[in-house]
Amino acid sequence: MNDLTPIKRTIKDWESDQEVRWCPGCGDYAILKAVQRTMVDLGNDPAQTVFVSGIGCSSRFPYYMASYGFHTIHGRAPAFATGIKLANPELDIWLVTGDGDGMSIGGNHTMHLLRRNLDCQVMLFNNEIYGLTKGQFSPTSRVGTPSPSTPAGSVDAPALPCAFALGAGGRFIARAYDISKNLPDVLKAAKAHKGTAFVEIFQNCIVYNKDRFADFVEKGVADSHQLWLKNGEPMLFGKGTKGIALDVARLTLKVVDVVAKDDGTPDWQAAGVLVHDVANRTVAHMLVEMPFGAFPMALGVIYDDPRPTYEAELLGQDARVRAGKSANLAKLLAKGQTWTVAGEDQGPLAGV
């Protein structure tokens, strides 16, 4: 059994025997395929991988992966993941949640997961609607969303998942969408990050919120409305004709026009276009808050600046406390100020 040849797995090895029960045409299918593809590309071991989810359409995800999986209760997946990881830090943990599960009922747990920085990947499927409960507006729904519970349109200001995650202390923030060919690369970057990696994935709910993201996903508008961020590269979009620069006077971002140099390449330096630095937290805040419309949608790895993980800190401290101490239960029970009652039988512990 000492054959060291890596086992070559295929997508089939990551597909469970369960019939997938999402609506035909749901964006979740594309995400499922992208995740399975990512697992193959990463050479992951299904036995060492656990998908943990809460409740909602997206949270059915673990049933369709041929790894270990735990479909828990609404909003609480981060807490289960914390217990699993602390019990066995070797496991590779992927959380699947949605905008209702992760931002509404489970918002508290999402915040504390990010604050503690447990090593795991969080995939938040954002379709801006409650699907499984048949179409109510969600915490990410845009103002005015008509729904069974808001027939005249919702009035709540929507939450911004990436801004929330960054504000909670997240050290890896990324964005993608269901049918994007870049999704596996974003997921691989998330996996490469040690700590909580937060990935918001825009997902098309074709039944209750159809084509909500068409403004930047559709082929015709993709170039002009998607800003794919790459570390060390200028923030260009619109086939290099536009870029993101700093509006120093107002301490905010602005869209600038970029003209081509003689050789046809964009002269982004002249336009003052920013170079993406994944470790720049201040710019990350600006990028996740850019209002769509006036600005493109920031996608890809927005922020990536690791710090020690929670399990390394906690279990490391435990190990240091444990070092040199013996776990003698009999001694522990007899600890403190004791007294002996004399008799024929002194008891098994006399003199401990």
Place this chain on the structure above:
Amino acid sequence: MATIDAEGGARDLNPAQVGGQPEAVVVRFAGDSGDGMQLTGGQFTLSTALAGNDLATFPDFPAEIRAPQGTLFGVSAFQINFGSTEITTAGDAPDVLVAMNPAALKVNVGALKPGGLIIADSGEFNKRNLEKAKYAANPLEDGSLAKWTLLAFDISALTLLAVKPFGLGNKEALRCKNMWTLGLALWMFDRDRQPLIDWLHSKFAKHPVLAEANVAALNAGHAYGETAEIGGQIRQQHVQPVPAAAGLYRTVTGAEAISLGLVAGAQLAGLKMFFGGYPITPASAILHYLAKLKEFDVTTFQAEDEIAAICSAIGASYAGQLGVTSSSGPGIALKGEAMGLAVMTELPLVIVNSQRGGPSTGLPTKTEQSDLYQAVYGRNGDTPMPVIAARSASDCFDCAIEAVRIATQFMTPVMLLTDGYIANAAEPWLVPDPATYAPFPASFLEEANGAEGQVLPYKRDPQGVRPWIKPGTPGLMHRIGGIEKAIDTGDLDYSPGVHQAQTDARKAKVDGVAKATPPQDVAMGPTSGKLAVVGWGSTYGPIHQAVRRSLARGLDVAHIHVRHIWPLPANLGDLLKGYEKILVPEMNTGQFKTVLRDQYLVDAQPLTKVSGQPFTIAEIEAAIGTYFDGVPGDAGGSEVPADTTQLPSIEAINP
């Protein structure tokens, strides 16, 4: 001890005397919550244990951390009952009350036995403190305490005098008052000061001046008793050591015993322990204690809320450790949905509920047994879950081991009920030998258990128990969750027949726990007859003493104390049907009584108390008496007059 009663005649301080020495004495220390009464009581408890007396204590402190000084709601008290016979309660009415200020006197004096001794710090009975305690006149001077023996002197001034050589500030010097008082108490009961002096030196190792000052105060209090200054009103008494089983003893609180029992249980199961907790009174003590036991393969996690605490513990159980969580009533309510998931996925878990007065925030620092319905029935769906209840601080150790055994052997969450009284109260404990407990090693599935390598996570053994499978095990990948599942495979399946079959299987598994637990015994008295007093949890002490006294009077009564609340012991129904009458004392409005009626169609009658205080022996004795009119052989029927020595609840006089 000869004292003067209200009528001016000589009388005994304590009626229960053995050869001129009292059999048992109840002392209550009361003062401002900043006066260090819990510490005084704790150290007096230790010296009592070292003197070989059996004892029971009842700490009673306000919900506020630092209530305004001198006020009625800022009073903190610690009661200890100790004696030369078996002690199972903190005692009914105190024989001695130490009152450090007017508020402490006002709140506690009503509980004192007629003729009992009051030791008061007259230095604190100034105008301002009297006003705060809502006294119109100084009770030390207006004769209103005539029915008790009063010993008032300026403890504050005497303490300042004693610690003067150490050059402490006035505030710091006055902090030594509790040691002065303790010194006097140690003299009164002929106790060795040395263990306390050693303790002070180790506590103030970094501040030798404080150690010396406290020792000086302690010695001064002791010397005060020894000299003639008290004027013969009080004399030293010696309480004989109780004959006890030979062996090594220590004092233990319920919170400590639960923590130790969980550690022992995890070792017996061969598992590492994961404890997920969230701060809540009075359950936090378990989190604090376990956090110091890392070398026993314990991981403690302070979660962001009660829900995350239990969910993380379930996650750890899923990953192959012993998941444990702990809380009190309101926190347990928040954990309900997650308990349902643990029942549904069939994962081991121990949930400790240190009950307190409810509903809602209720009485955070007071005791009650009102979470029994919540424990047995408090979840959505048909969600059977074993429940066991500890009867005393030392019983918590065995109960915690039992909870771990049931959880891991039956792949189920188990709730362990204690209450604020058990959690905080200390009692002597014959230190057990862990080697005498039979191990119950947990096993994990290592290879596929179905035909042709199929993994069947919900294939049940003859007891209806599924295998425990750790993620990370090669070849056994599978998915679990809260949705109803197919037989054996665990695949999503909520077809009608499957839900019926799985609901029945979950119920049968938990019902079957009764076959693997000991039959119900009779704690005291005949195994059939006129009256059974059936209790559970921390009412053990007062019920036991009341039944002991009633048996001594010739009444046909027995004490049955139930540990396994759910499922009930297999023989309990038959046992109860052997008695004509069943009385169920409990600190709620009659919850266990209802369970017994439901399960056995027996005429269980309730005796209830929800004052935030434990039952007194007299209350239960009086209730037993009504079945006999207090006369052996009598059929009962008329009321026995209420016992006038009953301890009133502190809340009744401190609204």
